[in-house]
Amino acid sequence: EPEVTQTPSHQVTQMGQEVILRCVPISNHLYFYWYRQILGQKVEFLVSFYNNEISEKSEIFDDQFSVERPDGSNFTLKIRSTKLEDSAMYFCASREGLVYLNTEAFFGQGTRLTVV
Protein backbone atom coordinates (compact mmCIF):
# COMPACT_ATOMS: atom_id res chain seq x y z
CA GLU A 1 0.00 0.00 0.00
CA PRO A 2 1.35 3.45 -0.86
CA GLU A 3 2.50 5.49 2.10
CA VAL A 4 3.90 8.86 3.03
CA THR A 5 7.49 8.59 4.17
CA GLN A 6 9.35 11.07 6.32
CA THR A 7 13.05 11.38 7.05
CA PRO A 8 14.77 11.50 9.40
CA SER A 9 12.69 9.86 12.09
CA HIS A 10 14.54 11.82 14.76
CA GLN A 11 16.69 14.92 14.45
CA VAL A 12 18.58 16.72 17.18
CA THR A 13 19.80 20.21 16.41
CA GLN A 14 21.39 23.13 18.17
CA MET A 15 19.30 26.21 18.80
CA GLY A 16 19.76 28.69 15.98
CA GLN A 17 20.60 26.06 13.39
CA GLU A 18 18.63 25.45 10.24
CA VAL A 19 16.85 22.14 9.77
CA ILE A 20 15.16 20.58 6.78
CA LEU A 21 12.55 17.94 7.30
CA ARG A 22 11.83 15.75 4.33
CA CYS A 23 8.71 14.04 3.13
CA VAL A 24 7.85 11.90 0.14
CA PRO A 25 4.09 12.13 -0.41
CA ILE A 26 2.11 9.45 -2.19
CA SER A 27 2.93 9.77 -5.87
CA ASN A 28 -0.43 10.70 -7.42
CA HIS A 29 -1.45 13.04 -4.62
CA LEU A 30 -1.92 16.72 -5.24
CA TYR A 31 -2.28 18.31 -1.81
CA PHE A 32 0.44 18.33 0.82
CA TYR A 33 0.48 19.42 4.44
CA TRP A 34 2.76 19.91 7.40
CA TYR A 35 1.56 19.62 10.97
CA ARG A 36 3.35 19.68 14.26
CA GLN A 37 2.54 18.13 17.61
CA ILE A 38 4.30 19.24 20.75
CA LEU A 39 4.57 16.32 23.14
CA GLY A 40 1.21 15.50 24.67
CA GLN A 41 -0.57 18.34 22.90
CA LYS A 42 -2.83 18.77 19.92
CA VAL A 43 -1.93 18.34 16.27
CA GLU A 44 -1.42 21.85 14.91
CA PHE A 45 -1.81 22.82 11.27
CA LEU A 46 1.20 24.59 9.82
CA VAL A 47 0.76 24.84 6.08
CA SER A 48 -0.90 23.35 3.02
CA PHE A 49 0.56 23.27 -0.45
CA TYR A 50 -0.99 22.79 -3.86
CA ASN A 51 0.16 23.40 -7.40
CA ASN A 52 3.63 24.42 -6.26
CA GLU A 53 2.50 27.10 -3.90
CA ILE A 54 1.24 27.57 -0.38
CA SER A 55 -2.55 27.49 -0.27
CA GLU A 56 -3.07 28.08 3.46
CA LYS A 57 -0.84 28.71 6.43
CA SER A 58 -1.43 29.13 10.13
CA GLU A 59 -0.23 31.79 12.50
CA ILE A 60 2.52 29.41 13.60
CA PHE A 61 4.01 29.36 10.10
CA ASP A 62 5.99 32.57 10.33
CA ASP A 63 9.02 33.78 8.38
CA GLN A 64 11.20 31.15 10.05
CA PHE A 65 9.37 28.44 8.16
CA SER A 66 9.34 27.64 4.47
CA VAL A 67 8.19 24.76 2.32
CA GLU A 68 9.39 23.56 -1.02
CA ARG A 69 8.76 20.85 -3.53
CA PRO A 70 12.22 20.79 -5.07
CA ASP A 71 11.52 17.91 -7.45
CA GLY A 72 8.60 15.73 -8.43
CA SER A 73 8.67 13.63 -5.28
CA ASN A 74 10.01 15.45 -2.22
CA PHE A 75 8.20 17.98 -0.06
CA THR A 76 10.35 19.74 2.52
CA LEU A 77 9.82 21.91 5.56
CA LYS A 78 12.69 24.22 6.48
CA ILE A 79 13.07 25.97 9.79
CA ARG A 80 15.69 28.67 9.38
CA SER A 81 16.80 29.36 12.93
CA THR A 82 15.44 26.81 15.35
CA LYS A 83 14.20 27.73 18.81
CA LEU A 84 13.74 25.49 21.81
CA GLU A 85 9.97 25.74 21.37
CA ASP A 86 10.26 24.24 17.89
CA SER A 87 10.89 20.87 19.55
CA ALA A 88 7.97 18.73 18.45
CA MET A 89 6.89 15.91 16.21
CA TYR A 90 6.38 17.12 12.65
CA PHE A 91 3.97 15.26 10.42
CA CYS A 92 3.66 15.43 6.68
CA ALA A 93 0.40 14.47 4.98
CA SER A 94 -0.89 14.20 1.45
CA ARG A 95 -4.24 13.72 -0.15
CA GLU A 96 -5.26 12.72 -3.61
CA GLY A 97 -7.91 15.07 -4.76
CA LEU A 98 -9.39 18.46 -4.30
CA VAL A 99 -10.66 19.22 -0.81
CA TYR A 100 -14.29 19.32 -1.84
CA LEU A 101 -14.06 15.88 -3.38
CA ASN A 102 -13.72 14.68 0.19
CA THR A 103 -10.60 12.59 0.06
CA GLU A 104 -8.81 11.31 3.13
CA ALA A 105 -5.38 12.55 4.14
CA PHE A 106 -2.54 10.08 4.62
CA PHE A 107 0.08 10.86 7.24
CA GLY A 108 3.71 9.93 7.57
CA GLN A 109 5.15 8.52 10.77
CA GLY A 110 6.63 11.88 11.70
CA THR A 111 10.01 13.41 12.42
CA ARG A 112 10.78 14.08 16.05
CA LEU A 113 12.74 17.33 16.19
CA THR A 114 14.65 18.08 19.38
CA VAL A 115 16.24 21.51 19.70
CA VAL A 116 18.93 21.74 22.38
Added chain:
Amino acid sequence: SQQGEEDPQALSIQEGENATMNCSYKTSINNLQWYRQNSGRGLVHLILIRSNEREKHSGRLRVTLDTSKKSSSLLITASRAADTASYFCATDGTPLNNDMRFGAGTRLTVKP
Protein backbone atom coordinates in the same frame (compact mmCIF):
# COMPACT_ATOMS: atom_id res chain seq x y z
CA SER B 1 -11.22 28.55 12.70
CA GLN B 2 -13.24 25.44 12.00
CA GLN B 3 -11.10 23.13 14.12
CA GLY B 4 -12.84 20.45 16.11
CA GLU B 5 -12.79 20.03 19.86
CA GLU B 6 -13.20 16.57 21.31
CA ASP B 7 -14.65 15.49 24.58
CA PRO B 8 -14.00 13.85 26.87
CA GLN B 9 -10.28 14.55 27.02
CA ALA B 10 -9.70 11.11 28.48
CA LEU B 11 -11.85 8.00 28.64
CA SER B 12 -11.10 4.74 30.42
CA ILE B 13 -13.27 1.66 29.88
CA GLN B 14 -13.16 -2.11 30.21
CA GLU B 15 -12.62 -4.38 27.25
CA GLY B 16 -15.93 -5.24 25.64
CA GLU B 17 -17.61 -1.96 26.54
CA ASN B 18 -18.51 0.70 24.01
CA ALA B 19 -16.60 3.97 23.80
CA THR B 20 -18.18 7.20 22.64
CA MET B 21 -16.16 10.29 21.81
CA ASN B 22 -17.60 13.61 20.74
CA CYS B 23 -16.34 16.41 18.57
CA SER B 24 -17.69 19.93 18.18
CA TYR B 25 -16.64 22.53 15.67
CA LYS B 26 -17.31 26.17 15.04
CA THR B 27 -17.88 26.93 11.36
CA SER B 28 -19.36 25.30 8.28
CA ILE B 29 -17.50 22.26 7.12
CA ASN B 30 -17.12 20.25 3.96
CA ASN B 31 -16.43 17.02 5.78
CA LEU B 32 -15.23 15.69 9.10
CA GLN B 33 -12.66 12.98 9.58
CA TRP B 34 -11.66 10.84 12.54
CA TYR B 35 -8.08 9.75 13.08
CA ARG B 36 -6.36 7.49 15.53
CA GLN B 37 -2.87 7.96 16.94
CA ASN B 38 -0.98 5.38 18.92
CA SER B 39 1.47 6.89 21.36
CA GLY B 40 4.24 8.74 19.55
CA ARG B 41 3.21 7.43 16.15
CA GLY B 42 1.59 8.81 13.02
CA LEU B 43 -2.08 9.50 12.47
CA VAL B 44 -4.18 6.77 10.91
CA HIS B 45 -7.32 7.71 9.06
CA LEU B 46 -10.42 5.94 10.34
CA ILE B 47 -13.44 7.39 8.62
CA LEU B 48 -14.59 10.44 6.67
CA ILE B 49 -18.14 11.71 6.80
CA ARG B 50 -19.38 14.31 4.35
CA SER B 51 -21.43 17.28 5.43
CA ASN B 52 -24.53 15.84 3.71
CA GLU B 53 -24.23 12.51 5.53
CA ARG B 54 -25.66 11.79 8.97
CA GLU B 55 -24.17 8.45 9.84
CA LYS B 56 -21.43 6.17 8.62
CA HIS B 57 -20.19 2.75 9.67
CA SER B 58 -16.89 0.97 9.27
CA GLY B 59 -16.48 -2.32 11.10
CA ARG B 60 -16.84 -1.58 14.82
CA LEU B 61 -16.84 2.16 14.20
CA ARG B 62 -19.93 4.29 13.89
CA VAL B 63 -19.72 8.00 13.20
CA THR B 64 -22.59 10.45 13.31
CA LEU B 65 -22.67 14.03 12.17
CA ASP B 66 -25.16 16.70 13.17
CA THR B 67 -24.42 19.84 11.19
CA SER B 68 -27.19 21.78 12.94
CA LYS B 69 -25.39 21.27 16.25
CA LYS B 70 -21.94 21.34 14.64
CA SER B 71 -21.04 18.10 16.32
CA SER B 72 -19.95 14.56 15.54
CA SER B 73 -19.54 11.42 17.57
CA LEU B 74 -17.36 8.36 17.17
CA LEU B 75 -18.61 5.14 18.70
CA ILE B 76 -16.32 2.13 19.03
CA THR B 77 -18.31 -0.96 19.88
CA ALA B 78 -17.02 -4.02 21.73
CA SER B 79 -13.74 -2.30 22.50
CA ARG B 80 -10.44 -4.16 22.70
CA ALA B 81 -7.22 -3.38 24.52
CA ALA B 82 -5.69 -2.70 21.09
CA ASP B 83 -8.10 0.23 20.66
CA THR B 84 -6.11 2.11 23.29
CA ALA B 85 -4.96 5.27 21.51
CA SER B 86 -5.76 8.94 21.06
CA TYR B 87 -8.62 9.79 18.73
CA PHE B 88 -8.85 13.07 16.88
CA CYS B 89 -11.48 14.69 14.74
CA ALA B 90 -10.38 16.91 11.88
CA THR B 91 -12.51 19.28 9.86
CA ASP B 92 -12.21 20.46 6.30
CA GLY B 93 -13.69 23.85 5.74
CA THR B 94 -15.38 24.98 2.58
CA PRO B 95 -13.57 24.31 -0.70
CA LEU B 96 -11.83 27.66 -0.42
CA ASN B 97 -10.08 26.63 2.81
CA ASN B 98 -7.41 23.97 2.43
CA ASP B 99 -6.44 23.82 6.09
CA MET B 100 -7.66 20.59 7.68
CA ARG B 101 -7.56 21.28 11.43
CA PHE B 102 -7.52 18.91 14.37
CA GLY B 103 -9.07 19.01 17.79
CA ALA B 104 -7.20 18.26 21.01
CA GLY B 105 -8.14 14.58 20.95
CA THR B 106 -9.58 12.03 23.34
CA ARG B 107 -7.18 9.65 25.02
CA LEU B 108 -8.93 6.26 25.18
CA THR B 109 -7.67 3.55 27.49
CA VAL B 110 -9.23 0.11 27.20
CA LYS B 111 -8.38 -2.11 30.13
CA PRO B 112 -8.14 -5.85 29.49
